[in-house]
Amino acid sequence: MSADAEQHGRNRPIRCLIAKVGLDGHDRGAHVIARAFRDAGFEVVYSGLHRAPDEIVQAAVQEDVDVLGISILSGAHNSLVPKVVDGLKRHGAFADTLLIVGGIIPEEDRPELRDLGVAAIFGPGTPMEETIEFVRENAPRRE
Template sequence: MARKIRVLVAKPGLDGHDRGARVIARGLRDAGMEVVYTGLHQTPEQIVEAAIQEDVDVVGLSILSGAHMTLFPRVCELLKENNAEDILVIGGGIIPEADIKKLKENGWAAELFTPGTPIETIVEWINANVKVD
């Protein structure tokens, strides 16, 4: 039997809007993944440290504070510094279309899910993009 996919759901930045992060965390767990939730107000450093320590396949960032253009690149940069760029970075929140394009084009996010996305869509995306050996 294949091992379970491991996901870190992380809430960077100073805002406390954790509804989305917690709903997604529960949804992914119910879909059979192993989910770690960081809790609120995490710095990129704390998130990357947790991702490596927990040996996750995916980091999901939930950002509703408008700081996404700072936070996504920073998390990716730190993953790279720690030779952990194989961890997929995905995310969601209040992120305008133009920024989504920019984040994906620059490789700062593998995929972004905006409000209204069914949990199933995220589950399918993770299953399709994470190779479990």
């Protein structure tokens, strides 16, 4: 058991999938957050580039993740994130998965994403510790 899991009253580390959805080819931020999450003691799976929403859902379900972080910079968040949410719901995984989004999401689009069930949206420049603490405080306690 990791020190982070023990410190936060879990039997296992928080398991995260960092996913790049759609045609967005910019993955530096996804790599940075994946590394920061690993350094924080989380187990991290990275999807790789250009994943379809269904591929992301399948990976989240198969990996039994606690957290799904979608990194999106393409501007297609209003069409791709709902597809991921729908897929998680179809597989019965939505209620047990903390969904967060990172990237350039205009303020006017954020309420709609939150209404879908996105727990948090992190834009460029968000301190890494803020994101890590949010995940620690909000990840489902599945053992």
